[in-house]
Amino acid sequence: MRYDIIETRWHGRGGQGAITAAKIVAEAAFRTGYSGVVMAPTFGTERRGAPVFTSLKFAGTKIYDLSPITEPDMVIVLDHLLIEEVDVAAGLKPGGLIVINSPKAPEAYSFPGMRVATADVTNIALTGGLPPGIVNTGIIGAFGKAAGLMTIDSLCEAIEAEFAGKNGRKNADVARTTYEHTRVGDV
Amino acid sequence: MHIIESGNVAAALGVQLAEAAVIAAYPITPQTPLTEKLSELVDAGEMKAQYIPVESEHSALAVCIAASSTGSRTFTATSANGLLYMTEQLNWAAGARLPIVMCVVNRGIGAPWTVWNDHQDAVSQRDTGWIQLYACDHQQIVDSVIKAFALAETVSIPVMVCYDGYILSHTYMPFELPDPEQVRTFLPDFSPQYALDPLCPKNLNTVTLPDIRPDIRNETAPGYMEIRHNLHTDMRKSLGILEDIEKRFETVFGRGGDPFIEPYRTDDAQYVAICMGSLSYHLRDVIDKLREEGVSVGVAGLRVYRPFPDKAVAEAFSGKKGLIVFEKALSYGYQGAMFADIKAALYGCSDRPFVKNYILGLGGREIKTTELAGALRDSCHPGSESADASEWIGLKM
Numbered sequence: 001m002r003y004d005i006i007e008t009r010w011h012g013r014g015g016q017g018a019i020t021a022a023k024i025v026a027e028a029a030f031r032t033g034y035s036g037v038v039m040a041p042t043f044g045t046e047r048r049g050a051p052v053f054t055s056l057k058f059a060g061t062k063i064y065d066l067s068p069i070t071e072p073d074m075v076i077v078l079d080h081l082l083i084e085e086v087d088v089a090a091g092l093k094p095g096g097l098i099v100i101n102s103p104k105a106p107e108a109y110s111f112p113g114m115r116v117a118t119a120d121v122t123n124i125a126l127t128g129g130l131p132p133g134i135v136n137t138g139i140i141g142a143f144g145k146a147a148g149l150m151t152i153d154s155l156c157e158a159i160e161a162e163f164a165g166k167n168g169r170k171n172a173d174v175a176r177t178t179y180e181h182t183r184v185g186d187v
Numbered sequence: 188m189h190i191i192e193s194g195n196v197a198a199a200l201g202v203q204l205a206e207a208a209v210i211a212a213y214p215i216t217p218q219t220p221l222t223e224k225l226s227e228l229v230d231a232g233e234m235k236a237q238y239i240p241v242e243s244e245h246s247a248l249a250v251c252i253a254a255s256s257t258g259s260r261t262f263t264a265t266s267a268n269g270l271l272y273m274t275e276q277l278n279w280a281a282g283a284r285l286p287i288v289m290c291v292v293n294r295g296i297g298a299p300w301t302v303w304n305d306h307q308d309a310v311s312q313r314d315t316g317w318i319q320l321y322a323c324d325h326q327q328i329v330d331s332v333i334k335a336f337a338l339a340e341t342v343s344i345p346v347m348v349c350y351d352g353y354i355l356s357h358t359y360m361p362f363e364l365p366d367p368e369q370v371r372t373f374l375p376d377f378s379p380q381y382a383l384d385p386l387c388p389k390n391l392n393t394v395t396l397p398d399i400r401p402d403i404r405n406e407t408a409p410g411y412m413e414i415r416h417n418l419h420t421d422m423r424k425s426l427g428i429l430e431d432i433e434k435r436f437e438t439v440f441g442r443g444g445d446p447f448i449e450p451y452r453t454d455d456a457q458y459v460a461i462c463m464g465s466l467s468y469h470l471r472d473v474i475d476k477l478r479e480e481g482v483s484v485g486v487a488g489l490r491v492y493r494p495f496p497d498k499a500v501a502e503a504f505s506g507k508k509g510l511i512v513f514e515k516a517l518s519y520g521y522q523g524a525m526f527a528d529i530k531a532a533l534y535g536c537s538d539r540p541f542v543k544n545y546i547l548g549l550g551g552r553e554i555k556t557t558e559l560a561g562a563l564r565d566s567c568h569p570g571s572e573s574a575d576a577s578e579w580i581g582l583k584m
Contacts, residue, residue, distance in 0.1 A: 023359055026191050030361050037191060039359040064468040066354050067556060 005036070005059040006149065007069045011088050012078035015048040017136030020162065021078070022056040024140060025150075028158035029058040032150045036063035051086045076143050077101065078121075078135055089114060095187055099146045101135050106185025117146035119182040121174075128174035137171035141178030152179045188364050194355035197325040197362055198264070198290045198348070199224035201332030203234045204370045207262040207288075211239040211250035217266040217302060219292045219356050225262075244269040248276035248287075255285040256391060258382030260336060263287070266352060267294035267301075270308045274315065277345075281316025281418065283392050286339030286346075286377070288332065289317075293464065293515075294352040295550040303551020304352040306463060310492070310516035310524050312347075316418055318425060319492040321463040322350040323449065325362040327490075330436065333365060337374050337432050342425040344418070351465045353551065365440060373439045422494045429491060447496035448503050452478065453485030458567040459504060459540075460486040462513035463525065466554065470513070473559045477567075484567050492525065497532035505536040511566045513559075514577075515548045522577045541572030547580035554581065 008025075012018030019041050026039045036059035042052045055069040071091045080102035082088060089098060094113050101121040102108075109116045121138035130137075137159050144155045152175070159175055160168035192200070198221050202210070210229070212222035228234040237254075241247050247263045255261040265273065270291055280287050291309045295301040309319055320335060322328045328350050335346040350356060383389065395411045402408040409417070429446045437443030451471050453459050460470050467488030474486050487503065489496075504510050510533075514523035521527065526544040533539040543566050548554045558580050565571060 023191070026359060030189070030191055035361070037359075037361055039191075040354075041357055063360075064471045065556060066358060066465055067469060067554060 005057050005063060005065075006074075007072045008056045008058075008074045008076060008143075008147075009069055009072040009088075010054045010056065010076045010078070011082050011086060012052060012054075012136070013048075013082070014050045014052050016078050017134070018052060018054050018078055021076075021136040021140055022054045024137070024158045024162050025143065025155070026056055026058070027161065028150050028154045029056075031158065032154055034058040034060060036061050038063045038066060040066065040068070051082055053086075072096065074099065074143075074147060076139060078139055080104070080118075083109075097146055099139070099142050099182075101139055101142070106183055109185075113187060115146075115185060115187050117142060117182055117184040119145075119178045121178055124178050124181060125174045128177060129170055130174055134171075138174045138178040141175035141180075142182040144175070145179045145182035146184050152176055189361045190364050191359050191361045192325070193220070193357055193359050194325050194328050194350055195219050195221035195292070195357070196224050197329040198332055198350070199228065200364060201329040202262050202288075203228050204329075204365055204367055205262075205288075205333050205336045205374055206234075206260065207236055207336075208259040209237045209239065209251065209254035209261045210263065211241055211247045211254070211261075212263050213242070213244045213247050213265070213269060214240050217269045217294060219264065219266060219352070221264045221290060221292065221356070244272040245276055248273045248280060248289075251287045251289075252276060252280050252283065252285055255280075255287050256283070256383045258377065258379035260340075260377045261285075261287045262289065264290040264292065266292040267296045267308045270312060271296060274312065277312055277315040277317060279392075280345045282414070284343040284418070286336070286343055286379075288335045288339055288346050288348065290332065291347045291349045292352045292356045293349050301550040302352070304354050305515040305549045305551070306349070307516045307549070309347060309349045313493055313524060316344070316422065318342075318344055318346040318422070318494065320346060320348050321488075321490055321492060322348065322355065323465050323468045323488055323490075325355065325360050326442070328355065329362060329365065330440070330442070333370055333374060334432055334436055336377075337435075338425065338429055340377050341428050341432070342421050343380060344422060344425060349464070354465050363442075369439050373436060426491075426494050426496055426498075445490075445499075447489070447491055447499040449488040449490055450503070451486045451488075453487055453503070455483070456485035457483040457507060458485075458509040458511065458563075459507055460484065460511045460513060460563060461489060461504075461529065462486075462515075463489045463492060464515070466513060466515070466548070469554065469556070470559060473556055473563065476560060477563055480564075482564065482567050484563055489525070492528075495528050495532065497528075500529055500532040501536050504533060504540055506538045507540040508569065509566060509572060510540045510542045511563060512542060512544050513562075513580075514544065514546055517546050517549075517577070526577065543572065544577040545580050546577050552581050
């Protein structure tokens, strides 16, 4: 476990569930032993479909600085088309990680000095029986594989705790399948 | 049990644990999801309370005043212009000595419209006769709500629990959810000193003459001035009561601290930064960094603004070289209101520090760690005390 603050930024569209995804990861991080967890949604007026982001910080000790993340260690992108609209890599630390829901391979992206991981979450989720466009649980599997900070089991447990009944299992299975199909590129 | 939730949910769960019996709220902007959560809890039967949605914040507090007058434990919440719309009723609730608890989710006030955080809303209501507590994180929010009911009902004065809009209200973090049985031990049922009862009709707070006079039982009734003097005296006494409540809370729940000033690395510091709300926690990281550079500085969070803990302030900072007051509010035409209050509290100290004022973060302007560090580097040395006017951080003009 790392003891410095790990800063992650989650890019999605209003209504896509980026906040829920970050909240689930926050739960898993806390259960893993990161006692400092802070998840802060975009402060302001969110509209459905518009680009939004959520920040999630976690650390081995309580986090006192609640100011917005400016230099994330990792960014997670729930929709690869956002890359054309938003500078998702803004402020990303050198050697940082970009996890993208994309049908393309990591090599298809050019983020010099950064590590790119991709998974076709949209398709995996659909095949796994989730309604079209629900990618916020699958992306957690991709994050789990690429970041390597928490086990997929603890992430899946947090997913099942978030959703009641059968839905939880279905979402967790999608995350697990995504985990297995995530491709992580080199720096 | 630790849970991860937003500051608004922390507040709502505190109200649920305190078993408030009547909640009245205006549900639209600038309201926050706090009251939405309460309405869900009541609707689901997880909370036995009357939830009364009303058409304005003025009405919300009017309903609370009526309900509290009948002896019910009563709660409401608001922000920004909603709080200002309550002003007349705020003064009434305090004058009527009703132990209402209200969360104020601190936001800037219009014009122009803003929904983002600063402290102008609550600070501008400083003189309404309400006790004002400020929270720094979710643990303090949930704990303060429970303590606020104990305090309000002990001193018969309404209490605002203030916490930063968005920075705390919409941010998720882990906190320990108090055990319901322990809350019942700490906070017994509300037993009002007087209560309206249809079987025994009474007039409350009728026109009160300038001078004292005999009442219908031929007993001397206090005049307006005596009633107001009592409010003030009890407000001052509530500092001691707050201290007792904090100790009792610590005995029951095993956590607590100084109810007036929450210090961080101040003991051996020559200079101290002081502010209210989550900013004092943010400053802790800045202090750590500056200590590494050899700057002798600590930070103190002011947890109660009214009644003002003047003796605690004088004791804590007498002998320091400098006190740097960071404020998210301003008394237009003069300086930060807290800055003026702190200077007044230190006036009687023979060995008093210089006091400096920074205004920042108005209307949600981002407060950068680098700017805080810069301001403290500029302030933490002899000779930086000359500035009497307030300086602004993060101003782009």
